[in-house]
Amino acid sequence: MNDSKALDAAISEVSNFHIFSDLDLKSVSALCESGKIIVSQHKEILYRQGDPADSFGIVLSGAYKLSKPTLNGEDTIVHFSAPGDVIGAFIMSQHNPVFPVSSYSMGPSRFLKIPRHVYLERWKNWPEVLFKIQNLLSSRIATLQAQKTLIKAPLPVKIAHFLIDTLNKYEGNSATSLSIPITRKEIADHFGASVESVIRVMSQWSKKGLIETHSQQIKVLKMDKILKEMENF
Amino acid sequence: MNDSKALDAAISEVSNFHIFSDLDLKSVSALCESGKIIVSQHKEILYRQGDPADSFGIVLSGAYKLSKPTLNGEDTIVHFSAPGDVIGAFIMSQHNPVFPVSSYSMGPSRFLKIPRHVYLERWKNWPEVLFKIQNLLSSRIATLQAQKTLIKAPLPVKIAHFLIDTLNKYEGNSATSLSIPITRKEIADHFGASVESVIRVMSQWSKKGLIETHSQQIKVLKMDKILKEMENF
DNA sequence: CGCTCGGTTGATGCACATCAAAGGCTGTGG
DNA sequence: CCACAGCCTTTGATGTGCATCAACCGAGCG
Helix, strand or coil: CCCCHHHHHHHHHHHCHHHHHHCHHHHHHHHHCCCCEEEEEECCEEECCCCECCCCEEECCEEEEEEECCCCCCCEEEEEECCCCEEEHHHHHCCCCCCCCCEEEECCCCEEEEEHHHHHCCCHCHCCCCCCHHHHHHHHHHHHHHHHHCCCCCHHHHHHHHHHHHHHHHCCCHHHHHHHHCHHHHHHHCCCHHHHHHHHHHHHHHHHHCCCEECCEEECHHHHHHHHCCCCC | HHHHHHHHHHHHHHHCCHHCCCCCHHHHHCCCCCCEEEEEEEEEEEECCCEEEEEEEEEEEECCCEEEECCCCCCEEEEECCCCCCEEEECCCCCCCEEEEEEEEEECCEEEEHHHHHHHHCHCCHHHHHHHHHHHHHHHHHHHHHCCCCCCCCCCCHHHHHHHHCCCCCCCCCCEEEECCHHHHHHHHHCCCCHHHHHHHHHHHHHHCCCCEEEEEEEEHHHHHHHHHHCCC
16 A cells, blocks of 8 residues: 555645644644545535534645535535635534535545544644634635625626635736636626626626636636726725 | 722623633633723724734623725624624734724623733633634634525525524524614625615514514514515525 | 536516615704 | 704615526537
8 A cells, every 4th residue: 555655745745735834744744644635536525514524634736615505405605725725624623513514626636634533632732733723714704704895896896806816815926827627607606696697797808808718717818907897896 | 990800800701601611710810811891882993994903802791793894985794793702812813913804882882802912822822722712713604604605595584594693692592682782784784785675674574563673672573474584595 | 419517698577776855863062 | 952963764766787587509428
């Protein structure tokens, strides 16, 4: 088996992420003990909402979307997880935790899955780590709150914000092209809009040459004009 | 000065809250060192968004709303804080933190304000406490996510949910009457709706005898019918 | 080759927003 | 003590952004 070799590789990978930024390799290994690397293709399910949560983990590469069905059966996308994001750690300390949302891979992705007992035995008693998780949580709250200030904005403004934010998050500040595949439906589900409306906005932009998409890879051609869109409210 | 006496009283008060539930009085005192009790009347500002955050604290009684201006100058209410809620703790560990939202009292309220250095020296190094804060944060995320599943729901459904949730949160499960004053504008700002629309929904309910309001105190008369409203989607 | 999935487009309707006007209530200052 | 301003609520008239419904196309795929 080269399972343990793969795990070692993953450990050196995660040690670069912010959450482990000032820990040595040995500590990181301890935190990732019994970790398993999950490799997902496009649109595979990682965790199903309602299932008992006996593991959590860290996104290594690609992306996962967290979604929750609405009352009438549709889906709402609650969060897009980028590499370095922790999924499920926040609920590990509950008694018999259950996943509050489902997680699906977006394009080929990798995830380091760690059993719950490692959380309870190691993570939970390690102040520095708790602390880092707290930071992750609070930045996630900040994101959700920032999104809330857009509720009254018209759809094009929301989509423009989404594009800019997602570019920053996944590709860094100066990037213009999104490597993870995102469908219009997913954008719609993120805002509670309809696919058709999202399409109408984005195909306008395509026609005007502001953006370009090839098989779900979105590319921003005229960043300045997209930024202009954001100002309409 | 009976400042210290008042502080002692507040400390025994907070020690009942969930966040301190399994700490002894001495520990709680240590965590609340140099705390000051802030007494607010209706609609007074506690923290202003953008101001440097050199303190944080715990809601003792009443309620505070956390709001953030939208891009065009209006307000979005991001969270209602009940007694026992911690305000601002999540950002204490940033360098030169700044409040991401403004906080206003709703009706007469009291707040135990604790200087930032106490957080950095005591709270931050106390695993059990970090842990409790993590729980608070994750339940706040759960709330925000749950709200997100309502984006597509029609306004009456949203308002019904709001009433039920707020009743549970502030008054407990079986209560029917909200003691904190909430205006229709505040409900509207919570959803990004217009005051008029909220009024139209709620005055229908008033006419049908489902609810009753006297000077911003909302009372639910026919809980079952309100629960029915929630099912329309 | 038929199937599903993502994208697209047009026609129609509705749930809200917006605008406008008014009355009650509270506090404030002349 | 009255006038006035500000806030909250209300109601009606009008407009519009977006959902919904329906149909179609192209691409990948078992």
